[in-house]
Amino acid sequence: xAKKMNAFYAQSGGxxxxxxxxxCGVIETARKHKDKIGKVYAGRNGIIGALTExxxxxxxxxxxxxxxxxxxxxxxxxxxxxxxxxxxxxxxEYARLIEVFKAHNIGYxxxxxxxxxxxxxxxxxxxxxxxxxxxxxxxxxxxxxxxxPITDCCPGFGSVAKYIAVSTLEASFDVRSMAKxxxxxxxxxxxxxHAGWIAAAGGLxxxxxxxxxxxxxxxxxxxKKFLARVDKLVKxxxxxxxxxxxxxxxxxxxxxxxxxxxxxxxxxxxxxxAPVVANMIKDALGHKFHWAVADYLQRAARHIASKTDxxxxxxxGKKAVELAIKGHNSxxxxxxxxxxxxxxxxxxxxxxxxxxxxEKFMPRDFITRDxxxxxxxxxxxxxxxxxxxxxxxxxxxxxxxxxLKNVAVAKKLATFKL
Amino acid sequence: xAKKMNAFYAQSGGxxxxxxxxxCGVIETARKHKDKIGKVYAGRNGIIGALTExxxxxxxxxxxxxxxxxxxxxxxxxxxxxxxxxxxxxxxEYARLIEVFKAHNIGYxxxxxxxxxxxxxxxxxxxxxxxxxxxxxxxxxxxxxxxxPITDCCPGFGSVAKYIAVSTLEASFDVRSMAKxxxxxxxxxxxxxHAGWIAAAGGLxxxxxxxxxxxxxxxxxxxKKFLARVDKLVKxxxxxxxxxxxxxxxxxxxxxxxxxxxxxxxxxxxxxxAPVVANMIKDALGHKFHWAVADYLQRAARHIASKTDxxxxxxxGKKAVELAIKGHNSxxxxxxxxxxxxxxxxxxxxxxxxxxxxEKFMPRDFITRDxxxxxxxxxxxxxxxxxxxxxxxxxxxxxxxxxLKNVAVAKKLATFKL
Numbered sequence: 159x160a161k162k163m164n165a166f167y168a169q170s171g172g173x174x175x176x177x178x179x180x181x182c183g184v185i186e187t188a189r190k191h192k193d194k195i196g197k198v199y200a201g202r203n204g205i206i207g208a209l210t211e212x213x214x215x216x217x218x219x220x221x222x223x224x225x226x227x228x229x230x231x232x233x234x235x236x237x238x239x240x241x242x243x244x245x246x247x248x249x250x251e252y253a254r255l256i257e258v259f260k261a262h263n264i265g266y267x268x269x270x271x272x273x274x275x276x277x278x279x280x281x282x283x284x285x286x287x288x289x290x291x292x293x294x295x296x297x298x299x300x301x302x303x304x305x306x307p308i309t310d311c312c313p314g315f316g317s318v319a320k321y322i323a324v325s326t327l328e329a330s331f332d333v334r335s336m337a338k339x340x341x342x343x344x345x346x347x348x349x350x351x352h353a354g355w356i357a358a359a360g361g362l363x364x365x366x367x368x369x370x371x372x373x374x375x376x377x378x379x380x381x382k383k384f385l386a387r388v389d390k391l392v393k394x395x396x397x398x399x400x401x402x403x404x405x406x407x408x409x410x411x412x413x414x415x416x417x418x419x420x421x422x423x424x425x426x427x428x429x430x431x432a433p434v435v436a437n438m439i440k441d442a443l444g445h446k447f448h449w450a451v452a453d454y455l456q457r458a459a460r461h462i463a464s465k466t467d468x469x470x471x472x473x474x475g476k477k478a479v480e481l482a483i484k485g486h487n488s489x490x491x492x493x494x495x496x497x498x499x500x501x502x503x504x505x506x507x508x509x510x511x512x513x514x515x516x517e518k519f520m521p522r523d524f525i526t527r528d529x530x531x532x533x534x535x536x537x538x539x540x541x542x543x544x545x546x547x548x549x550x551x552x553x554x555x556x557x558x559x560x561x562l563k564n565v566a567v568a569k570k571l572a573t574f575k576l
Numbered sequence: 577x578a579k580k581m582n583a584f585y586a587q588s589g590g591x592x593x594x595x596x597x598x599x600c601g602v603i604e605t606a607r608k609h610k611d612k613i614g615k616v617y618a619g620r621n622g623i624i625g626a627l628t629e630x631x632x633x634x635x636x637x638x639x640x641x642x643x644x645x646x647x648x649x650x651x652x653x654x655x656x657x658x659x660x661x662x663x664x665x666x667x668x669e670y671a672r673l674i675e676v677f678k679a680h681n682i683g684y685x686x687x688x689x690x691x692x693x694x695x696x697x698x699x700x701x702x703x704x705x706x707x708x709x710x711x712x713x714x715x716x717x718x719x720x721x722x723x724x725p726i727t728d729c730c731p732g733f734g735s736v737a738k739y740i741a742v743s744t745l746e747a748s749f750d751v752r753s754m755a756k757x758x759x760x761x762x763x764x765x766x767x768x769x770h771a772g773w774i775a776a777a778g779g780l781x782x783x784x785x786x787x788x789x790x791x792x793x794x795x796x797x798x799x800k801k802f803l804a805r806v807d808k809l810v811k812x813x814x815x816x817x818x819x820x821x822x823x824x825x826x827x828x829x830x831x832x833x834x835x836x837x838x839x840x841x842x843x844x845x846x847x848x849x850a851p852v853v854a855n856m857i858k859d860a861l862g863h864k865f866h867w868a869v870a871d872y873l874q875r876a877a878r879h880i881a882s883k884t885d886x887x888x889x890x891x892x893g894k895k896a897v898e899l900a901i902k903g904h905n906s907x908x909x910x911x912x913x914x915x916x917x918x919x920x921x922x923x924x925x926x927x928x929x930x931x932x933x934x935e936k937f938m939p940r941d942f943i944t945r946d947x948x949x950x951x952x953x954x955x956x957x958x959x960x961x962x963x964x965x966x967x968x969x970x971x972x973x974x975x976x977x978x979x980l981k982n983v984a985v986a987k988k989l990a991t992f993k994l
Contacts, residue, residue: 173753175746203756232749238757323974328593328876331650331977335591338621339656344872362974430851432869451850453868454762458746461880464973544973555882555962556741556780559749 162194163265165482166208167216168201169233169300170271170278174314175321175460176471177300178234180270182227183475184298185216189224194483199262199567204238205269205278209251210574211258213567226560228472229550231460234562240576242278245285254574255282256291261570266294266482270475272301272312276490277514283488296478297490297510300471302457304355307516308508309492311543313474314457316467319359320544321459322348322401325452326360330368330399333448337397343388343439344399345449347432349456350375351405354520356456360401361532362540369398370531373435375405376520377529379414385442387530392445400439402431461557465546466501477505501542580612581683583900584626585634586619587651587718588689588696592732593739593878594889595718596652598688600645601893602716603634607642612901617680617985622656623687623696627669628992629676631985644978646890647968649878652980658994660696663703672992673700674709679988684712684900688893690719690730694908695932701906714896715908715928718889720875722773725934726926727910729961731892732875734885737777738962739877740766740819743870744778748786748817751866755815761806761857762817763867765850767874768793769823772938774874778819779950780958787816788949791853793823794938795947797832803860805948810863818857820849879975883964884919895923919960 167184169177181200188195200214201207207214214235216224227234242251259267267286269279276297283295299306304315326346333344350356354374361372369391373379391398407413414431432449439445470493477491490513494506524536532540550557585602587595599618606613618632619625625632632653634642645652660669677685685704687697694715701713717724722733744764751762768774772792779790787809791797809816825831832849850867857863888911895909908931912924942954950958968975 169753173750206756230749231746233753236756237753239754240757320973324879325873325877327974327977328649328878329872331648332591332872332876335587335651335655336657338624338654339658346873366974366977367979430869433848448871449869450871450873451848451867451869452873453866454747454750455743455764455868455870455873458750459743460746461742541972546973547967547970549965549967552965554959555738555964556745556784559745559784561785 162196164196164263165198165266165268166201166259166264167198167268168204168207168270169235169237170204170269170275171237171239172302172457173233173237174300174302174457175231175317175463176313176468177270178227178230178232179468179471180298180300180313180475181234182224183472184268184479185224187476187479191479191483195266195479196263199264200235202564203236204240205242206238206240206576208255208258209576211569211571213262214564215567218565219562223560223562228468229460230559231458235564241274242281245281252281252285253289256286256289257571259293260291262567264293266296268296268298268478270298270300272303273306273515273517276306276510280488280510280514283510294482294487296482296486297513298474298478299490302356303350303353305353305518307513307518310495310503311493313467313471315355316464316543317459318349318356318456319540320464321456321462322356322359322452323362323544324462326370326399326401327363327366327368329450330363330370333397333399340446341448342392342397342445343436343447345432345436345447346399346401347430347451348401348403350403352517352519354403357401357403358520358524358532358536359540359544362537364531369395371398371400372530372532373400373402373406374520374525374529375403375407377525378409379406381438385439387528388439389443392443400435402435404431406431460550463548464544465548466543468548473505481507498538498542501545580614582614582681583616583684583686584619584677584682585616585686586622586625586688587653587655588622588687588693589655589657590720590875591651591655592718592720592875593649593735593881594731594886595688596645596648596650597886597889598716598718598731598893599652600642601890602686602897603642605894605897609897609901613684613897614681617682618653620982621654622658623660624656624658624994626673626676627994629987629989631680632982633985636983637980641978641980646886647878648977649876652978653982659692660699663699670699670703671707674704674707675989677711678709680985682711684714686714686716686896688716688718690721691724691933691935694724694928698906698928698932701928712900712905714900714904715931716892716896717908720774721768721771723771723936725931725936728913728921729911731885731889733773734882734961735877736767736774736874737958738882739874739880740774740777740870741780741962742880744788744817744819745781745784745786747868748781748788751815751817758864759866760810760815760863761854761865763850763854763865764817764819765848765869766819766821768821770935770937772821775819775821776938776942776950776954777958780955782949787813789816789818790948790950791818791820791824792938792943792947793821793825795943796827797824799856803857806857807861818853820853822849824849878968881966882962883966884961886966891923899925916956916960919963
């Protein structure tokens with residue numbers, strides 16, 4: 159019988175309200191299978207922790223602390239934006255990973271991230287064998303952008319979608335109250351550089367009678383058509399709400415946010431798409447406006463996380479460990495939707511080679527013909543993903559989120575220069 | 577015995593997450609005293625509804641709908657930004673109010689607003705008697721800015737404070753996760769043109785070990801000192817969070833947001849303080865940043881309202897009606913704090929003449945000596961106000977907020993030109 163191997167777990171890329179729920183699923187499940195899996199080591203600041211041999215010993219954390227990860231946003235072990243280069247360009251880093259895994263008897267590699275991370279995980283899964291140290295690499299999906307293929311949705315997305323839908327509803331009620339003598343247009347900027355999934359969630363308030371215009375990255379921005387749409391809605395309803403994706407751009411690819419604005423000293427100024435859109439409306443139609451940029455608030459908003467999302471994040475972490483125990487390599491657990499209403503799904507599995515470097519955009523039939531709204535089909539897709547509330551505990555008016563001890567594992571190797 | 581009079585209720589100025597809870601308190605309490613108070617008419621879009629005789633008959637709303645106001649953000653009858661001029665300059669409008677009140681047998685005037693509205697309410701209370709139609713004018717306090725005098729706090733503030741504290745905590749966890757290779761500074765812009773109460777709420781996360789810098793309108797902005805503070809915190813913690821009030825300004829009174837930015841066409845560009853602060857840090861210290869502008873999201877966020885705030889908003893509406901029944905005029909019910917911990921308060925009463933045109937700023941001893949944080953005294957003040965959660969019901973993943981029928985009362989008078 160093979161020697162019992164340890165596991166490595168790391169968080170990668172932008173964090174979410176529920177990535178720690180996946181960490182919780184991985185660690186709790188590994189702890190339940192102590193006969194098969196040794197310790198779970200987490201990379202401090204993602205894959206950088208593996209490269210620099212900066213490992214965190216999760217066995218030093220109590221069961222209570224690990225359980226609290228389920229309701230704590232952000233990346234408890236630190237994440238990173240660091241993409242391994244191709245194998246040809248950068249065999250040194252892959253060799254180092256193997257060296258660290260060997261030194262710490264690591265046989266399982268759980269990588270919790272989005273598209274780029276899936277590619278890294280895939281490479282690790284392929285290389286290790288070639289380099290004489292087989293390791294089972296399992297990818298745990300995570301991305302607020304919801305742009306991974308095969309899986310029906312990605313953990314992190316449902317909670318952002320819920321936050322954006324709730325916020326759009328609330329701010330729309332606000333502007334509706336003010337419209338008679340003051341603000342007539344409210345503009346909310348949301349994340350999504352390439353895919354409009356998050357912006358789409360703003361469209362869910364339409365069924366409550368809210369006039370809303372959505373600007374997707376998938377649809378080239380047409381200023382004239384957009385202003386006509388806003389004008390029509392304000393004339394009909396007295397107000398309207400605009401949800402603009404940060405990735406919204408002109409036909410030539412230039413983002414709305416890139417307006418060539420300069421400060422008093424002539425420096426190019428980084429702005430958001432929301433103020434640009436708001437000022438455009440003011441200039442053309444004269445309406446008083448308010449605008450908000452949700453930025454990190456949207457992806458960190460564990461206080462209003464989707465219960466469905468939290469549950470799936472946990473289940474995918476759990477499944478990753480179960481797949482590892484069954485001997486799988488180079489795979490990713492997925493959410494496979496069985497029905498919209500009642501919402502049913504099962505946890506499935508995809509080959510990493512089919513996941514890496516594929517980006518899933520909004521299908522055209524999820525967007526209305528005029529390009530400014532979402533279709534019934536899209537609503538049927540989105541609605542189950544924002545179902546249910548999963549409130550954290552509170553103390554003194556604030557959520558109780560856990561900060562782990564993150565005790566380092568003693569180093570065994572020479573220093574590695576990144 | 578005097579003839580039973582009807583009541584007029586209106587919402588004024590920027591709306592909040594709990595102003596409808598005060599409306600609920602007013603209407604439910606009036607309904608309980610049908611022997612004393614006739615119908616409650618609401619002004620459609622605030623005082624404009626009174627001037628234009630555009631009254632809403634709240635008796636057409638079911639008890640369920642009125643009860644649902646308690647958990648619905650925004651102004652259910654519409655609010656307005658419309659300040660009556662002084663009596664001397666504008667006797668015509670006051671005379672019209674009296675005319676409308678007479679026509680609809682209105683003997684009680686409940687005005688739900690902030691400082692400007694308190695002034696209007698005071699004038700109505702003084703004038704009516706002089707004009708031969710005595711009306712009892714009671715002000716119901718409301719303002720997210722928390723800047724009314726005498727009352728310990730203002731309904732609307734506790735919920736914004738909770739939203740800002742929760743959001744600051746969540747976004748700070750996020751940037752902490754990302755700081756090793758990416759974002760090191762997160763900047764959140766919050767409301768508060770003159771008073772820094774809302775910004776102060778961001779300081780409540782400090783006790784959880786979060787390095788946070790607060791920029792108050794009460795403290796003149798000192799760029800050098802500010803950058804030194806950010807630099808120190810990032811060196812010590814690896815990251816930091818900045819909470820900047822929209823009213824933060826230079827010694828010469830110029831707001832941070834007024835940077836003289838111009839777009840590609842040379843138009844002056846309206847921006848927020850957050851991107852200005854973020855770019856300033858980037859230029860001086862080189863840190864990657866993210867920024868958010870909460871805008872309406874903060875004051876509309878009923879989904880994370882403070883239970884204490886909701887309760888007080890209701891109680892003050894209720895008390896306003898009780899004071900009216902007791903024969904009071906020209907008063908405002910107040911929150912009188914009895915102790916911080918355990919938090920105890922009673923509902924008191926202030927004379928409107930002492931409320932009108934007085935703005936309450938952060939006391940200097942609520943702000944740390946260096947001007948970038950809040951003191952223990954301030955924390956003791958703020959903490960009770962964000963206590964407790966008062967979640968709305970949800971359906972299909974979204975909060976259930978009520979939209980009233982808002983049936984108009986038949987007009988009896990000639991049209992009035994605003």
